Amino acid sequence: MPELVPVFTKDQIQKMVAAVARRISHDYKGRSLVLVGVLNGAFMFLADLVRELSIPAQIDFVRVASYGAGTASSGKINLTKDLELDIQNKDVLVIEDIVDTGLTLSCLIDHLKSFGPRSVRVCALLDKRERRERAVPVDYTCQVVKKGFLVGYGLDYAEDYRSLQEIYHLKL
């Protein structure tokens, strides 16, 4: 049986999300903010984040499949759901669950820029900075984490564990 080692509690996550939401609300006041959540992993983070914002925001999602049932990035992005909102001249904030090698995000940023937004920035719940292979700007990070495979709070392993309210290190 895989072992789940607790990393962040529900309370710690709630505090991280509220803190980053305060920064975003301050920085985007008076702007046309569009949050673009990266499915499936970011659904829970985006839902909590948007409720902590004190400014209006439009919401859209893209879906990127890259890991399949494994725990290592394939390096290719496979966009299985594209944007539906028009983001031309809008301020786009990509909402990611976790940035690892940076390959997914760098491909996604290039794709979003092709729609002519006013700006594209990134907010990640977790950042595995030491594993970065492609330099990508992560403008808002809730928490920097070390290597290791994390699950819970939207993060899955082969579609399991997403519904957990805490974040765990999965030891296979």
Ligand code: 5GP
């Ligand atoms: P990257 O392209 O930066 O290597 O990978 C980014 C994506 O891989 C994340 O959006 C996430 O879906 C997945 N990923 C990276 N690290 C982890 C992890 O520790 N746990 C889980 N569940 N997914 C991860």
